[in-house]
Amino acid sequence: MSPRRRVVALTAGSVLLAGCNPPPEAPPESEDLPRPVATTTAAPPRELPDLSAPIASWTSSGVTFELHGVQRLAADRVVVLGRLDLSGLEGTPDSRQWQEPGHTPPQAWGHEFAPFTLSVAGDPATYLPVRDAADKCLCSVVRSDFGGQPPLSVMTVLSAPEDADTVTITMPDFGTAQSVPVVPVPAADSSPLGTRHWLSVLGVSRSGGTVSVEVEVTARVGGGAAPYGSYQFTVDPLCFGAVTTVSGEFVGTASTTSCTRGTFPSIEGDAVRLHTELDDPGGTDLVLLPWNGWPMRMPVQGAPQAGAERQFLARSQDAGAELSRVQVTLDTAVVFDTDEAKIRPEAREALDLAAAQLEAQAGRRLLITGHTDGRGDEEDNLTLSRARARAVEEGLRSRLDDDWVFETRGLGESEMAAPERGTRAEVEAARARNRRVELTVLPDEGSADDAAVTTGPPPGTP
Incomplete structure (x- = not known):
């Protein structure tokens, strides 16, 4: 294998829904904008991802991280999937410890989860998280108050050379996993979401620079209130805005004016159906990715047409x-x-x-x-x-x-x-x-x- 000196530029576009890095804090919703309010119902049976067999598991200072896979998103990037278990930690976790050193952009709802580097045998470069012009990664967000909850589904989009079919993933202070296979994003319509929910995608369509998404959020752990104000859900029904669209290097954010209002269900088996609209960054191959969840590849109706967008660049060090x-x-x-x-x-x-x-x-x-x-x-x-x-x-x-x-x-x-x-x-x-x-x-x-x-x-x- 010849040494690679640069990250390859993207060609074919993938679209990620709900990327991970939260958009700027949304302004208060206007009472002059009526929106339908979702109702909670019993969820139908769905095939859900298997979380029982991680590739690697590391524990440090009472925190356990499970590595569940590396999936190819585009020519120059992959997504690292895992679960972060804070239940064994004494006291409040410092969520800043999982940020990339020197990269601490302000977040409205927590801190970036971007602790990984990636390397490839025979390649002198170290590959880093992708970032936009505002220095934000495409990654999950972790808050200090996630301690004491069930394991949290997390992901980070990392740069990677195009021809790499196995990679080494390093998480400082935790461990290193070698020869991890890089696999395609699977065809799926459901993903773990945070600690207590599953996200099921019912349909995706695009038209005129907008991507419309119908989802169902199901409570999978009984008891207690839904934990995520970070998903723009509080006691009062709000728009489901924890999603972004990504096509190759480009990302579009969710609308705060075109949605179905709702709250997360808290009783196991209950579900809520929601609608949200996002800017279309273009691209024909659609991949859906929740903030605190894992990617899904599924068909989309309509033709791509780029709307508003942000650019995330792949990075390496050599x-x-x-x-x-x-x-x-x-x-x-x-x-x-x-x-x-x-x-x-x-x-x-x-x-x-x-x-x-x-x-x-x-x-x-x-x-x-x-x-x-x-x-x-x-x-x-x-x-x-x-x-x-x-x-x-x-x-x-x-x-x-x-x-x-x-x-x-x-x-x-x-x-x-x-x-x-x-x-x-x-x-x-x-x-x-x-x-x-x-x-x-x-x-x-x-x-x-x-x-x-x-x-x-x-x-x-x-």
């Missing part, structure tokens, strides 16, 4: 460089000494990878922008950021074709990539991300295309 189809991130500990702007000899392979990624872009106008973290004197940081941007330019000139045009600038600490707050570890990881040099390939005159490439340290480096 030789001190973080790569995606349009981005590169260089490890500052490899490229520069502390408070210095002279490129170190150890940065050679990382710069080679950055140059190869740049050459693959259509444009030949390169904007190089330096940034620092928030420590130290502001004026000194501005000077350092400018010097590092110029050093990166010089390092790339000898690696790129002669037709490139360069422009450099330094912004110091004025544009942070991550907020420097939280625990000590979170602050250090954020500072590591903020020390960076951004490379932006500008569109040539007459072209509407552009691509951004970012250089800076991965989380956790000095």
